[in-house]
Amino acid sequence: MRISLIGAGRVAYHLAQVLSAQHEIVQIYSRTMDKAQQLAKQFQAQAITQSEELTANVDLVIIAVSDQSIASVIGQIHPYLPYSLIVHTSGSTHLDVLKKAHTRAGVFYPLQTFSLERDIDWQTTPLFIEATNEQDQILLLDLANSLSNRVYNYSSSQRLSLHLAAVFACNFSNYCYDMAKQVVDAEQVDFSLLYPLILETANKATQNDPCQMQTGPAMRGDQNILNIHQQMLQQSQRPDLAEVYAILSQQILQRHQPS
Template structure:
């Protein structure tokens, strides 16, 4: 396939890297020319900074931009590439944002956290596809299957539930790691001492129902420990962490009340 990208951020970076040996990456568009040039050079593609420069002779246009920019981007894209299959990579944006102005619309959503510093295990990354036209959906499914063994056809409502769940499982849990590091940093304690615990917790959560795997003072309703922890945070003038600790502890107690 001849594929072009709009966007040169983390998602685009990883998708381009994964697809460039299997398909021809034609162009990379970014409002920041330097970003487009950097990614295009890696893929042997052309960097463009104006949408009217987009090559119409492509099979697929992948829109990998922020959710808030998708509507305006597809409106501009339709003016120049009205017949091209255009897909976004968002988990939380309804396909209707594309179909409102562009008939050949679809979604190619990889459920993963992307950082430029880390490689992705695409073979085990779930990828979700959707398209208006059946033939386009089949082509997207085939494309995704070249990357991953786990390809699913999900609609926008299902993807949104996954994206919300991912915020809890990934973004919020990572912030918990950040808070944990702040706690030990304040006492000059090595954060890496928590690595085995973090990894074992993730293994348990993926091996069984997370509710069943819950441990800790809130689970045990150990008021002495809960109060001691709260006092430590308050005395350390970390009211922000104390609030999170109190809220999460109370929710764990409610979740397991009578269990």
């Protein structure tokens, strides 16, 4: 397939990397030429910054930009790509955002966290596809199956629930790691001492019902320890961490120590 990418960020980079092994990356479109060129030269693609420079001679166009930019992007590019299949990679953006402007519209959503510094195991990464017609659905299914062993035909509402869950499971949990590191850094304690605990917690959550795996002072209703921790955070002049600690502890108490 001949594929063009709209965007030159983390998602675009990882998609270009995996797709270039089997397909031709034709163009990289970005608002800034430096970003477009930096990505394009890695895959022998053309770097462009203007919609009118888009070539219509492609099979697939992937919009890999921020969610709030998708609607404006499709409005800008669809007149120059009248017959190409255009998809976005968002978990929380409805297919209709593209469908309103473009007949051949779809979704190609990888449920993964992307960082430039880390490689992605595409075979185990769940991919979710959706399209406005059956032929494009089959095309996206074939493309997804060439990358991953876990491919699903999910609706926009199903993807949205997954994206919300991913924020809790990934973004919020990572911020909890960040807060944990702030706590030990203040006492010059090695954060790596928590690595086995972090990995075991993740393993338990992926192999069992997370609710059944909950441990800790809030789950036990140990108010004495909760108070000690709250005092420590207040004395360290970190009311932001104290507030998060109080909210999470209260939620765990309510779930595991019903009145």
